[in-house]
Structures are given as structure tokens and as C-alpha cells.
Amino acid sequence: MQDKQRQQRKAKRAESKKKKRANASRPGVGGPVTVGSESASKGRTWPTGECYVSEGWDEPGARIDAVFSRSRPDGATVLAVFELDRSGPGLLGARARGGLRREHVASECAAVSERSGQAMIGCAPGLVAALVDDARGHGAGEVAASALELLEGVPRIELPVPFGPAAAPEAAPEGDGWFGGLRKRLLG
Numbered sequence: 001m002q003d004k005q006r007q008q009r010k011a012k013r014a015e016s017k018k019k020k021r022a023n024a025s026r027p028g029v030g031g032p033v034t035v036g037s038e039s040a041s042k043g044r045t046w047p048t049g050e051c052y053v054s055e056g057w058d059e060p061g062a063r064i065d066a067v068f069s070r071s072r073p074d075g076a077t078v079l080a081v082f083e084l085d086r087s088g089p090g091l092l093g094a095r096a097r098g099g100l101r102r103e104h105v106a107s108e109c110a111a112v113s114e115r116s117g118q119a120m121i122g123c124a125p126g127l128v129a130a131l132v133d134d135a136r137g138h139g140a141g142e143v144a145a146s147a148l149e150l151l152e153g154v155p156r157i158e159l160p161v162p163f164g165p166a167a168a169p170e171a172a173p174e175g176d177g178w179f180g181g182l183r184k185r186l187l188g
Contacts, residue, residue, distance in 0.1 A: 040096030040146040043078030046070040048125040048154060049102065052109045054118040057131065061087030061165040065112045066128045067120065069105045070150055077102050080147035081112060082132050087165040090138035094147035126157040134163050 049069035057064045064086065069079040077100045083092040097108070109120040129151045136143075 040078040040080065040098040040144075041149055043070045043072075043076075043098060044149045044152055046072050046076075046078070049077055049079075050105045051123050051125045051128045052105075052120040053123045053128060053131065054113075054116060055121050056118065057086075057123075057127075058161050060161055063087070064118070064131070065116050065120070066123075066131055067105065067109050067112060068125060068128045068150055069102075071102050075101050077105060078150065079105055079108060080144075080150045081108065082128070082135075082147065084131055084135045086131075086135065086161075086163055088138060089141070090135040090163075091132060091140040091143060093141050094132075094143040096144050096147040096150060124157060125154050127159075129154040130156040130159050134159055138163055 049071035052067040054064035056062050064084050066082045067079060069077055071077040078098040080094060080096045082094045085092055113120045132151060133156060
């Protein structure tokens with residue numbers, strides 16, 4: 001009789017635990033929890049949030065990604081992801097997402113970093129805006145208008161590296177250096 005009662009209590013506890021787990025909020029399960037149906041275009045007037053760019057963005061001819069976000073004080077966030085090729089053709093693509101929370105910006109950066117194989121580093125919003133403007137001036141691929149709208153009103157910064165491929169190293173003219181001097185002295 002005791003075994004039967006023990007099994008019933010055990011089954012009741014297991015059922016109780018199952019109900020608690022089903023009702024528990026677990027981060028990351030089922031994807032991001034949206035904050036309403038805010039579209040990315042509604043966020044263009046919100047304050048700028050966290051921004052990221054691929055490491056090595058300042059190398060000539062770099063192929064990079066940039067993430068730009070805007071957030072309301074209550075945590076609602078919209079973001080735009082830009083793919084740039086600074087050696088040409090410029091802006092390869094852009095997309096925007098709305099209805100997110102601030103913590104989803106970092107997870108989006110992780111996904112972009114994993115896809116591209118480059119680490120993402122924090123940066124100023126003006127850097128992302130300047131990189132996108134510079135790339136758009138040299139050509140643009142498939143671009144979501146709502147992504148570009150998010151950059152409105154952001155003061156641009158001056159880029160230290162011009163657009164274009166990396167310059168090829170100059171070959172040293174013959175006769176330079178100690179070996180060239182030796183050759184001149186021996187062979188005339």
C-alpha cells in the first residue's frame with residue numbers, strides 16, 4: 001500500500017513541476033519576445049542605441065558589417081544591419097527589424113559575427129552612418145528603405161580611411177639598398 005501512495009505522490013510532484021516549467025519564462029526559448037508590432041520605420045525618431053561594426057573596418061578595402069539600433073526608454077528597440085564592401089561595389093545590402101528589446105541587439109551582432117567570421121566591436125552611431133553613406137556613394141545593392149531611414153538625423157563623423165581597394169605595395173627600384181649599392185660597385 002505504501003508503494004502505491006509513494007508512486008501517486010511522485011506522479012503528483014512530477015505533474016506540478018511540469019506545470020511550473022511550462023509557465024516559467026526562460027530567455028532564448030522560442031526566439032525573441034517582441035514588444036508589440038513596432039516596425040523599424042516607427043523607430044527613426046527614437047534615441048540612438050548600441051551600434052557595432054566589424055573589426056578591421058578601418059583597413060582599406062575591408063568587407064564589413066555594421067549594426068545600428070534605436071531604443072525607447074521602455075526598452076523597445078529597432079535595428080538595421082548593413083553589409084558593406086569598401087573596395088567596391090559599396091553597400092551590398094541592408095535590412096531592418098522592429099519589435100525587439102535592447103538585449104536582442106547583442107544577439108543580432110553575434111549572428112552577424114558568426115556568419116561573417118569577423119568580431120563585432122562597439123562604435124559611435126556616427127561611424128555607422130558615415131560608413132553607410134560612403135558605401136552608398138559607390139553603389140548599392142538590395143537595400144531596405146526602412147534601414148536607411150533609421151540613420152536620419154545622425155551626425156556623421158569623418159572617416160580616416162578612403163573608399164577603395166588596398167594599395168599594392170610599391171616595388172623598390174633596382175639599385176636601392178645595400179645589395180643594390182654592392183651590385184653597382186662590383187658590376188658598374
